[in-house]
Amino acid sequence: MLEPIRLRSGLTLVVEEAPWQQGVSLGLFVRAGVVDEPPGQAGIAHLLEHLVFRGTRKFAGDELSGRIDEDGGELNAYTTKEYTCLWGRTLPQGLHSYLELLAELFLWPRLLPRDLRREVDVIAEEYQLWLQSPEEYVCDLLETEVFAGSPLARSVLGEPGELAALDARAVRAFHAGQWRLDRAVLALSGPIDVARVRRMAEELFLAQGAPPRAASRLGAASPRPLAARALASQVHIAVGGGARPLGDPGLARQGMLVQEFGGGPNARLFMRLRDEMALSYGVYSYDTAYRAAGLWAVYADLPRESLREGLEAIADEARQLRRQRWREEQVESLRRSARGAFLLALDSPFARVEREALQILLDRREGIEEELGRIMGVRGDALRREADAMLAPESWHVVGLHPERGLFHGSFADVLAEEAERCSK
Secondary structure (H helix, E strand, O other): OOOOEEOOOOOEEEEEEOOOOOOEEEEEEEOOOHHHOOOOOOOHHHHHHHHHHHEEOOOEHHHHHHHHHOOOOEEEEEEOOOOEEEEEEEOHHHHHHHHHHHHHHHHOEOOOHHHHHHHHHHHHHHHHHHHOOHHHHHHHHHHHHHOOOOHHHOOOOOOHHHHHOOOHHHHHHHHHHHOOHHHEEEEEEEOOOHHHHHHHHHHHOOOOOOOOOOOOOOOOOOOOOOOOOOEOEEEEEEEEEEEOOOOOOOHHHHHHHHHHHHOOOOOHHHHHHHHHOOOOOOEEEEEEEOOOOEEEEEEEEEEHHHHHHHHHHHHHHHHHHHOOOOOHHHHHHHHHHHHHHHHHHOOOHHHHHHHHHHHHHOOOOOOHHHHHHHHHOOOHHHHHHHHHHHOOHHHOEEEEEEOOOEEEEEEHHHHHHHHHHHHHO
C-alpha cells in the first residue's frame, strides 16, 4: 500500500515509482458521480465529464488533443455512480505538460453554452446506442430494480428530458461544488520520482475557493420503457439481487460463488445453459460493489420460446449450489483461481493506480497482502452460508427484454409464474 501525500491545495497524491516501465500511467479521480447529482439534473456528472474536453481557460479543444498527441500519449475519462476519472498515459519527459492539461481540465474548463448543447446532442446519441444494446440495457435496469429508493438506481447517462433542460449555469455550479481538490486523488505509476511529481502537482494544482452549499441527492429512477425495435428472436434477461458493499470482508467468498455460478466456461450456468441445453450463447454472472450497497447478477440471452426453461435452469443451478457440500480440494481450486485473477489484474499499471486511488477516495484502506489473506482464508462452510443467503430465488429481481412483449420486470417468482401461465395457454 502506497503512502498518500496531502498537498497544500487539498489534493491527495499517490505515486508508485516503477523504473521498469517505459511510460507513466495516471488517473485523477474525483468523488463526483451519479449519487452526487442534484434533483432534476440526472446525467449532469457524465455531461460535465464530456464538457471539460471542449476547452479550458488556456487551451481550446483542438489544442488539448494536439498536445496529448505530441508524444503519442493518451487522455480520456469515464463517469461512474460514485466518482469520475480523467486517466491516461504519457512518456516521463512529457509529464509536466500532461499534468498541466489535467489541472486545466479539472480546475478551469470553459463550460460554454454552445459546447453544452453539442455535448447534450452527443449524449443523446449515446443514449440511443444504449437503448439498442439489449445486454447493457437489461443489466443497467436491474440496478434500478435492486437499488430502488437509492441514488444508485440512477443511470450514468441520466434522463434525456432533464439533460436537455440543463444550462451552463447548472453545470458550472455542479463543477464548483463537486470537482474539488479536497475530493480528489491524483495517482501515478511509472519511472518517476515522488519528490519531483509532488513539486509539479503543488505548482499546477492550485487551491480553490470555498465550495457552494451542497445540493441534496437524488432518489431512485423508474425503469424506462424501451422504444419498439427489432431484436431478432432472442429474449435478454438480467437476474440478480442485493449483495455486499465495498469493503465488506465477505466480498472474497461472494466473488468465488459468482465465479463458480457463471464466471467462465467451466462455470455451472455456462455448462448448463450453453453446453447441455444449447439455450444461450451468452451467459455469465458478475458482482458490483458500491460504498453503500452491492449487486450480483446473471445475464443470459435465450430463445423467445425458452424463457421459462432458462429461468428454471438458473433457479435449479442456484438450488444445487446452495446445497453444495464443499470438499477442501474444491475450495482450494476457487482460492487459487481468485488469487491468480487478483494478482494478474495488478500487472496493469493503471489497475494499480486505480486501486490505490479508489482505496483512498472511497474510504477503504486494505493492502494487497491483507486482501490476499481474505481470499486464501475462505472456507467451505462459509461458502455454503454465503450461497444460502445470496442465491435464494425469493430475493431475486428480473429485468428482461422480449422481441414481442418488450420490457418486463419484477420479482423472480412473479416473472416465472407469469411465464408458466403463458406457456400453459
